[in-house]
Amino acid sequence: MNVTIIDVAKKAGVSPSTVSRVISGSTRISAATTKKVKIVMEDLGYHPNLMAKNLVSRTTMTIGLLLPRNADEAFLDIFFSEVTRGILSKATRAGYDLLLKTGKSEQEELEAVTRLVKGRRVDGIILLQSRLDDTVIRYLQQESFPFVLIGRDRERPDILTVDNDNVQAAYDVTRHLLELGHRRIGYASGPLELVVSADRHEGYRRALEEAGIEPQPGWFVSTELVRADSTSAVRALMDRPDRPTALVVMDDLLAFSLLNSLSELGYSVPEDMAVFGFNDNPMSPVSSPPISSVDIGVYHLGLEAAGLLLRSVKGEQPEQRRVIVPHRLIPRESSQPIKVT
Amino acid sequence: MNVTIIDVAKKAGVSPSTVSRVISGSTRISAATTKKVKIVMEDLGYHPNLMAKNLVSRTTMTIGLLLPRNADEAFLDIFFSEVTRGILSKATRAGYDLLLKTGKSEQEELEAVTRLVKGRRVDGIILLQSRLDDTVIRYLQQESFPFVLIGRDRERPDILTVDNDNVQAAYDVTRHLLELGHRRIGYASGPLELVVSADRHEGYRRALEEAGIEPQPGWFVSTELVRADSTSAVRALMDRPDRPTALVVMDDLLAFSLLNSLSELGYSVPEDMAVFGFNDNPMSPVSSPPISSVDIGVYHLGLEAAGLLLRSVKGEQPEQRRVIVPHRLIPRESSQPIKVT
DNA sequence: CTGAAAGCGCTTACAG
DNA sequence: CTGAAAGCGCTTACAG
Numbered sequence: 137m138n139v140t141i142i143d144v145a146k147k148a149g150v151s152p153s154t155v156s157r158v159i160s161g162s163t164r165i166s167a168a169t170t171k172k173v174k175i176v177m178e179d180l181g182y183h184p185n186l187m188a189k190n191l192v193s194r195t196t197m198t199i200g201l202l203l204p205r206n207a208d209e210a211f212l213d214i215f216f217s218e219v220t221r222g223i224l225s226k227a228t229r230a231g232y233d234l235l236l237k238t239g240k241s242e243q244e245e246l247e248a249v250t251r252l253v254k255g256r257r258v259d260g261i262i263l264l265q266s267r268l269d270d271t272v273i274r275y276l277q278q279e280s281f282p283f284v285l286i287g288r289d290r291e292r293p294d295i296l297t298v299d300n301d302n303v304q305a306a307y308d309v310t311r312h313l314l315e316l317g318h319r320r321i322g323y324a325s326g327p328l329e330l331v332v333s334a335d336r337h338e339g340y341r342r343a344l345e346e347a348g349i350e351p352q353p354g355w356f357v358s359t360e361l362v363r364a365d366s367t368s369a370v371r372a373l374m375d376r377p378d379r380p381t382a383l384v385v386m387d388d389l390l391a392f393s394l395l396n397s398l399s400e401l402g403y404s405v406p407e408d409m410a411v412f413g414f415n416d417n418p419m420s421p422v423s424s425p426p427i428s429s430v431d432i433g434v435y436h437l438g439l440e441a442a443g444l445l446l447r448s449v450k451g452e453q454p455e456q457r458r459v460i461v462p463h464r465l466i467p468r469e470s471s472q473p474i475k476v477t
Numbered sequence: 478m479n480v481t482i483i484d485v486a487k488k489a490g491v492s493p494s495t496v497s498r499v500i501s502g503s504t505r506i507s508a509a510t511t512k513k514v515k516i517v518m519e520d521l522g523y524h525p526n527l528m529a530k531n532l533v534s535r536t537t538m539t540i541g542l543l544l545p546r547n548a549d550e551a552f553l554d555i556f557f558s559e560v561t562r563g564i565l566s567k568a569t570r571a572g573y574d575l576l577l578k579t580g581k582s583e584q585e586e587l588e589a590v591t592r593l594v595k596g597r598r599v600d601g602i603i604l605l606q607s608r609l610d611d612t613v614i615r616y617l618q619q620e621s622f623p624f625v626l627i628g629r630d631r632e633r634p635d636i637l638t639v640d641n642d643n644v645q646a647a648y649d650v651t652r653h654l655l656e657l658g659h660r661r662i663g664y665a666s667g668p669l670e671l672v673v674s675a676d677r678h679e680g681y682r683r684a685l686e687e688a689g690i691e692p693q694p695g696w697f698v699s700t701e702l703v704r705a706d707s708t709s710a711v712r713a714l715m716d717r718p719d720r721p722t723a724l725v726v727m728d729d730l731l732a733f734s735l736l737n738s739l740s741e742l743g744y745s746v747p748e749d750m751a752v753f754g755f756n757d758n759p760m761s762p763v764s765s766p767p768i769s770s771v772d773i774g775v776y777h778l779g780l781e782a783a784g785l786l787l788r789s790v791k792g793e794q795p796e797q798r799r800v801i802v803p804h805r806l807i808p809r810e811s812s813q814p815i816k817v818t
Numbered sequence: 819c820t821g822a823a824a825g826c827g828c829t830t831a832c833a834g
Numbered sequence: 835c836t837g838a839a840a841g842c843g844c845t846t847a848c849a850g
């Protein structure tokens with residue numbers, strides 16, 4: 137059997153309550169007693185049973201991270217590793233553990249979260265995406281369970297979130313391409329149900345319109361089409377008489393697909409098509425050509441999210457409910473001034 | 478207050494024991510009672526408190542993964558993401574959760590593991606490295622706590638491990654370079670205290686000696702030197718009259734450093750130096766030149782480790798205590814036949 | 819097939 | 835400053 141608080145109490149000649157108080161560092165315990173108990177704990181190699189502790193104190197010193205993917209797909213995208221790294225870093229420093237959960241559908245996610253909440257397995261939860269009318273978020277809100285969303289929820293501006301200013305970032309990228317002389321600028325989108333896709337599209341649209349350019353529907357490429365058949369999608373785009381000379385691409389991984397297809401069809405980047413991606417994948421600087429991208433500070437998104445959550449868990453009122461992590465444009469060879477043709 | 482097993486029992490007109498049995502799917506419960514209780518659970522939105530359950534059943538349905546890094550450095554190397562992906566995939570399918578722990582020194586690791594074990598926070602632990610006379614492993618063994626090591630422990634062949642045949646893999650790589658006509662083949666090592674470094678060096682040495690070549694100490698580059706000043710290390714290597722024409726490099730990340738320094742010093746790969754790495758980093762195929770590497774199946778290492786651990790946790794005797802994950806050489810442009818000079 | 823009772827290992831008012 | 839007692843929400847022999 138493992139050594140319990142009772143064993144320590146007996147050997148130290150005090151009550152279990154006293155031992156408990158020594159462990160929790162409670163005041164109002166004499167220095168002599170504290171010392172005596174600590175020696176006995178050391179002697180016996182005592183470590184508290186955290187399950188028992190959690191049960192009665194209703195706190196776990198653990199935060200849960202919900203990965204909105206199938207278990208074998210989580211961490212395929214470096215976004216997940218980087219955000220986990222940020223969360224882990226902050227949580228560890230604060231003495232919290234990290235529990236990983238996955239869910240490949242809204243239903244699965246809701247189930248996972250319900251088990252975490254009702255099972256009292258964690259003190260708070262970090263979410264990595266929000267859908268329109270997200271049932272997971274609704275559930276957490278209704279249970280008043282501490283959580284932070286990395287991203288933005290359009291319908292509930294009051295929840296705790298950490299996000300980039302994605303509208304501004306896409307605006308900046310589009311402006312950058314405009315300044316390079318491009319006029320026909322296309323947009324390659326991520327999944328349409330995600331707010332981040334809508335936000336970046338919005339920034340793109342705004343920059344073009346400010347420049348007096350009407351974004352053409354034919355300049356829009358969806359990730360679904362690319363995933364199904366990247367080459368066909370690219371061919372359809374390039375066969376247009378008004379084909380774009382530059383593309384704003386929502387994710388570098390998507391940009392890699394597009395580059396492959398462009399090259400397959402005999403086009404070269406940046407000569408025939410300038411490309412500017414997002415999320416600054418580690419492969420972007422070493423790809424040929426190196427891909428221009430936006431560093432969105434994924435590690436910092438995780439760090440800030442964990443910080444915000446921990447404050448919320450401790451019942452502190454955070455000074456701001458929406459944290460914005462700054463972005464940074466990194467132009468590389470894939471986005472060059474337009475050729476004079 | 479949350480709804481407990483007692484609330485369910487009252488409303489269903491049975492005892493808490495019976496509700497407990499229904500939850501655990503115990504036999505010897507009448508179909509009628511089972512149905513009645515299940516309806517009430519649904520009605521009340523009952524979910525068991527896992528802390529209470531864990532406390533009495535002494536099982537957590539959670540496995541711990543110990544990342545031998547500082548929290549903010551874990552997941553910087555894709556090896557960690559990939560192995561986590563494998564573990565998560567297997568664990569999730571088996572209904573287990575994953576708890577992440579970090580430790581930047583042996584002392585920290587031991588502390589983290591002690592807390593997990595004594596605190597009864599997890600049912601088993603996965604380790605990602607072993608040192609000589611590893612105190613963490615010794616502790617787990619002495620506590621008879623279920624654990625699996627990804628890697629190999631020279632002193633304790635009896636523990637559960639999942640590993641590549643690293644001696645063979647390095648042997649294969651060296652043979653490959655020999656067949657390309659190289660005779661003076663160097664070796665760039667990882668941290669010397671790791672078994673994997675020693676194993677790969679052993680395979681390299683063996684292949685050379687079989688070919689009647691004496692590996693020169695001057696052909697050996699250590700990761701510590703490279704990390705301190707990659708360019709000096711490479712210059713020292715290249716200034717030798719008997720400088721190597723090919724390098725076996727223990728990790729693609731190390732290979733990237735070496736490539737940079739070689740290029741800085743005006744040498745080109747593979748013309749002046751063939752390079753063959755390990756671990757098949759996602760950047761290796763897209764780097765210029767694409768780097769030859771060994772795919773060691775990191776995802777499968779994680780998958781197998783979790784599988785082995787889960788069997789051990791359930792008290793099953795695994796048919797084999799050492800699982801070997803196969804490796805695969807992927808020659809790319811960085812390793813070409815030797816130039817006839 | 820089902821229930822009463824004891825117990826898992828802690829914490830926390832309450833009382834002194 | 836310290837202790838006795840109750841309780842956190844479950845499970846599991848034991849008995850019938």
